[in-house]
Amino acid sequence: MERGILVIGSLNTDMVVVAPRFPEPGENVHGSDFSMVAGGKGANQAVAVHRLGLPTALLSCVGSDVFGDFLCERLRSCGVDDSLVKRSREVGTGVALIVVEEGTGNNTIVVDPGSNYALAPSDLDALDGHYPEHAAALFQLEVPLDVVVEGARRARENGLLTILDAGPPRHDRLDVVEHFDVVSPNRAELAALTGEDVGDRRSVARACGPLLQRGVEAVVVKMGDEGALLATSEGAWQFDPFDVEAVDSTGAGDAFTAGLACALVEGREPPEAVLFANAAGAAAVRVLGAQPSMPSRSDVDSLLDEQSPGVRRL
Numbered sequence: 001m002e003r004g005i006l007v008i009g010s011l012n013t014d015m016v017v018v019a020p021r022f023p024e025p026g027e028n029v030h031g032s033d034f035s036m037v038a039g040g041k042g043a044n045q046a047v048a049v050h051r052l053g054l055p056t057a058l059l060s061c062v063g064s065d066v067f068g069d070f071l072c073e074r075l076r077s078c079g080v081d082d083s084l085v086k087r088s089r090e091v092g093t094g095v096a097l098i099v100v101e102e103g104t105g106n107n108t109i110v111v112d113p114g115s116n117y118a119l120a121p122s123d124l125d126a127l128d129g130h131y132p133e134h135a136a137a138l139f140q141l142e143v144p145l146d147v148v149v150e151g152a153r154r155a156r157e158n159g160l161l162t163i164l165d166a167g168p169p170r171h172d173r174l175d176v177v178e179h180f181d182v183v184s185p186n187r188a189e190l191a192a193l194t195g196e197d198v199g200d201r202r203s204v205a206r207a208c209g210p211l212l213q214r215g216v217e218a219v220v221v222k223m224g225d226e227g228a229l230l231a232t233s234e235g236a237w238q239f240d241p242f243d244v245e246a247v248d249s250t251g252a253g254d255a256f257t258a259g260l261a262c263a264l265v266e267g268r269e270p271p272e273a274v275l276f277a278n279a280a281g282a283a284a285v286r287v288l289g290a291q292p293s294m295p296s297r298s299d300v301d302s303l304l305d306e307q308s309p310g311v312r313r314l
């Protein structure tokens with residue numbers, strides 16, 4: 001039986017508005033195209049894993065409200081099992097307020113984590129019995145850190161590859177990475193974790209050093225429209241970006257990390273896995289909304305057939 005990827009993470013209702021530009025503090029900008037979309041880094045990654053063709057299960061927490069119903073229904077309609085999604089009676093479902101800038105696809109996001117912070121280490125007991133079906137466990141930093149640390153510890157104990165998407169930024173918690181084989185931050189998240197300068201590619205590569213020193217085998221930095229960077233104990237490589245029309249970058253990092261996890265579970269070597277992840281992230285940028293933009297296997301394969309962005313050793 002093909003083993004899948006266990007995802008332990010967040011579910012949010014994303015309230016999305018498109019605007020011609022981001023407002024200045026105190027300014028009111030006329031937007032358009034409001035939509036309520038299923039999101040949350042954990043759920044986005046579980047949906048992406050499923051669309052990329054690997055089995056997945058999501059441990060998460062929503063509130064006992066209409067938003068929780070909406071998110072669970074969306075998961076099921078995407079084919080992702082919601083039986084490990086807990087319901088909090090005390091706290092409402094997490095919400096993300098998202099503004100997408102027309103023309104660039106850049107976004108700003110404010111998250112109220114709500115019930116995502118009601119997930120507790122004891123909820124990890126629900127995973128007992130699920131480990132043998134999975135080859136890897138995928139985490140983000142949108143749920144309490146004690147859940148992330150204990151979850152990764154248990155996943156490792158059960159022989160799973162542990163992968164951390166280091167978003168959203170968490171300052172001064174470099175210790176968390178010790179529990180992971182692979183860590184994938186974006187630039188801002190890498191700077192938050194390490195306190196290092198990430199101004200240019202060489203400094204990004206240098207900033208991966210503290211993670212490698214703490215036992216991480218591969219650091220894969222998501223660089224947005226500059227592509228990606230892979231750092232291992234053998235050196236660092238720059239991956240140029242795919243050329244796509246950017247509609248909305250929301251969730252592109254989630255598609256990237258899910259693609260990376262799938263490729264590693266399928267046995268690809270890190271450089272090949274980063275290329276696949278880079279294509280998955282680029283495919284997601286072309287569609288508005290987080291979960292709606294998670295790419296299928298054929299979306300990613302088509303981009304890989306059409307384009308061959310350069311790879312250089314730094």
Ligand code: RIB
Binds near residue numbers: 014111252
């Ligand atoms: O990574 C994108 C996600 O971040 C959005 O779906 C939003 O919910 C926030 O958590």
